[in-house]
Amino acid sequence: MSASFPNLLVSLLPRAVGFWRACWCGLLFAGVSLLRDQAEVTKEYQIKAAFLYNFTKFVEWPADHFATADAPIVIGVLGKNPFGDELGNIVQGRKVNGRAIVITAVVSATEVAAVDLVFVAAGEEPRLEGLVAVLHAHGVLTVGESPRFVALGGIINFVLEGDKIRFEIDTAAAERSGLRLSSQLLKLAAVVRRKN
C-alpha cells in the first residue's frame, strides 16, 4: 500500500527485508495451494464427527440388536450431511467391540430402521416426525443438535456451552429404545433428563 511501511522495516531490520518478502510470498503460496484442499467441513462438525465415533463406545445395544457378532455398527445421517467426508475419515479402519463402523445416508423410515445410530442435523428435525416410534422399536441411538430435537424424543443432543461442544442426554428416551448408556457417558453430559 503506502511505501513507508516497508521503508521503516528496512531501517529497523535491514536483514529482515528479504525475509519479509519471502515470508509473504510463502504465505501467499500456502494460500494458493490450500485452495486445492477441498475439505469444506467446519471445525464444529469435525469435532462432532469424533463425538459420534466416541458415542458408539459407550452404548450397549439390545442383546438381539446385531445379526452377528461382527456385524458393523451403521451410522446414518438423516437428510442434510454437514460432515462431508469427515465422518467417513474418522471411522475408517476403526473397530468398536470388534465391529467395524459404516456410514450411510438415510432418508426414509425403512432406511432409518436399518441403522444403529442416526444423526439429525439442525433443521432436519421435521424428517424425524413420524419416525420416532420406528427408531424406538429398532433400538436406534438418535443424536441431534437442536432444542427441537429433544422435544421430539431424541436421546443425545449436542449443545454449545460457550464455544465448547457439550451434549445432553434423555435417559427416558434411551430406555424406550432399549439402549444402555454407560455411566461414564452420563457423567460427562451437561444435562441428564430422567423420567418425570
Add this chain to the structure above:
Amino acid sequence: MKTDSRNKGPAGLGSRVPWLLLAGCACSCLGAVAPEPKVRNLADLSLEELMEIPVESVVSASKYEQKITRAPTAVTIVTREEIAAFGHRTLADVLRSVRGLYVSDDGNYSYLGARGFLRPGDYNTRVLVLIDGHRMNDNIYDAAYLGHENTIDVDMIERVEVVRGPSSSIYGSSAFFGVVNLVTRQAALVDGAEIASEAGSFGTYKGRFSYGKRFASDSALFLSAVYYRSDGRAQIYYPEFDQRTSPDPRAANNGIAQNADGETAASLFSSFRYRDLTVSGFLSTREKTVPTASFYTVFNDSRAKTTDNRAYLDVKFDHAFSPDVRLLARAYYDFYYYHGDYPYEYAEPGMPSDIAFSKDETRGEWTGTEWQLTSTMGGRHTVAVGAEFRENLRQEQLAYDDTVPRNYTVVDEHTSRTLALYAQGEFRLHPRLVFNAGLRYDGYFDSFGGTLNPRLGLIYNPQERTTVKLLYGQAFRAPNAYERYYYSNQHLVDLIPEKIHTYEFTADHYFTQRFRLGASAFRYNVSKLITQVATPEGAIYFSNLNRAESTGLELEMEGKYASGLRLRTSYVLQRTKDGTTGEELTSSPRQMAKAGLIYPILRDQFTAGLELQYQGRLRTLSGREVDGFLLGNLTLSTRPLAHGFEFSASVYNLFNTGYGYPGAEDHAQDILPQPGRSFRFKVGYKF
C-alpha cells in the same frame, strides 16, 4: 512437515530466532495441507478432550449466541489458550494483538484506539466493556478500564469477544466504536483448584487462587482471587522535566521520575450457578503512583496517586420456556470509587517549597434491570426484544484542597435514570441471505431526552465458505456526569449525545476450514463530539463541537493447523480527518501490521507464542510527526504437565525498541516513553 520445521529451528538460533520461527511457520503451513494427521488426531481424542476444543461463536454481537459468520459486525475472538500462549498480562495486552486496535498507556491508565480514533484525554468512553454481559463502564466518566484496575484478571477469562463498530442498537451508550465482552471461565472446565504465581521485571509479582467445580449437573461454583504488585520502572526520563534543557518551572531531578511508577491491585470474582440462575460478584481495588506529573502537579513526587475501586453484584436468570423461546433477565448493583491525590507547588520560584495536595473524590452507585425475550421462530428467524432500566443512585464528584478546613472547589451530587427498549431480528430471507436489523431507544429523562439508534446488516453467503457482510450502524455516547457537572460553567451549554454513523463492508473466505482470509472496508462519521473549550475569561466547559471521519481498509489472514500451529496476521490502512480543521487526528496511526504465531514445539505440551506489532507514523498533540515502531513479544509455555504444574516464560519488547505513546492535554510530555525489554516467569499448579 514437523521435521521440516524442526530442521529450520536450530539453524536459526541466535538473534534471528523469531524471524526463522515465522519462516518455519510458513513452511509448516505448506506442509499442513495433508489432512491425515488432523483426522487421526480428532478420532484419537477422548470425549473429555473433545469437550475442550473450542468452536468459534460469539454472544456479544447480538446478545444471543450466534456463529461469527452470521454476526452483523466484524468480530474477533481471543481465547484463553491464545492469552496464555502469548503471555498477555492485561486486557490491554489482549486488545493490542487484535486487528485494527491499538492501545496507549500514560503510566496510569490504558487507552484503546479503534479505527484510527484515540482522542487524547478520552478515558475509553467510546468503547463498552462487559463481563459476561454485565456493563463495566462506570457511571461518572463512562470509562472502560483495561489494566489491573476495575476489571477482572486475564487469567479468569475464557475468551474475549471484540465486536467492532457501533452496537448502541443493543447496548446503548458507549457502544460507539466497539464492544469488548469478557466471558469468564466456566466452573466445570476449571474443575478443581489452581494456584498461580508470577514474577517479572520492575519488581512485579502476582499471585492467584482459583476454584471451580460443577456439583451434580445443575449447580456450579467459580471463584478467583488475585493480588498484584509492581514497583514499576525505577527511573523514567522525561526530557520535558530536565531542568538543564527545559524551561518548565516544574523541571527537576535531571528529568528523572524516581520510584514513581508503583502499582498495587487486588480483585475477587465469583459466580454461582443453580439451574437457570447465576449470581456473580466482583470486587477490586487498585492504587497507582503517577509518574508523569500530569495535570500540572509536582514532578518526581511519588505521592501523586490514584485509587480505583469497583464492585458489582449481578443476578441473571436465563430460562428456556420452550425450544424456541428463551428469557434472559438480569438485575444488578454496581459501585465505583475513585480517589486522586495531586501535589501542587504553591511557592514562588526560588522560594522554599510549599507543596499542598488537591484531591479528587468520585463515588458512583447504580442499579438496574434488563429483560430480553428471544424467539428462534422454528430455527429460520431469530427475534429478540428487550428492555433495560438503570437508576443512578449516586453520581458524586468532589474536588478539594487538602487543607484544614478543606477548601472544596467542586461539590456535586446527582442521581439520574435511563430507560431503554430494543428489538432485534435476524431474518433468513433465502438460504444464503440473512437480513439483520436492530433498533434501540434510550431515554435520558433527566437531561437531553432520548435517542434512537438503528443497525442494519445484510449477510450473504455466495457459497458455503464465503461470507460477505454489508453493514450500516448508528451509535451514541451520552454526555457523562463529569462533562455535565464538574465545571461550574457547564450550565451555559446543554450537552447532547455524540453520534456516529458507520458504513462497513466485510468479506471472509475460508479456503479450507483452517485457513481464512478476511477484508473489511469502513467509513466512520462522528459528529457532535464533546470537546473541552474555554470562555474568553478562561473558564473551562464542554461543548458538542467537533466532527471527525475515518476511512480505512483492514486485511486479515488466519491459519489454524492440526499440529496446533496458528498464525494470524493483519494489516490496516486508515486515514482520519478532523471535520473542523481538515487536519489528521492526533494519535491516529496511518497503518498497523500485526502477526501472532503460536508454534507447537513439542506437540501441545510446549509452545512458543510470538507476536509482532507494527504501529505506523502518527501525529502527536503538538502537531509533531512521530515515527512508527515495531514491537515483539515472545512467550514459551507448557500445558499442565504431570503433577499438575505448568510454566510460562515471556520476553516483552523483545527487540528493546525505544518507543512512546502520545500524551494528552494534561501532560507536559508530547510523547510518554514506554518500557524497554522486560521479562516474566509464571508457575501454575492445579489440584
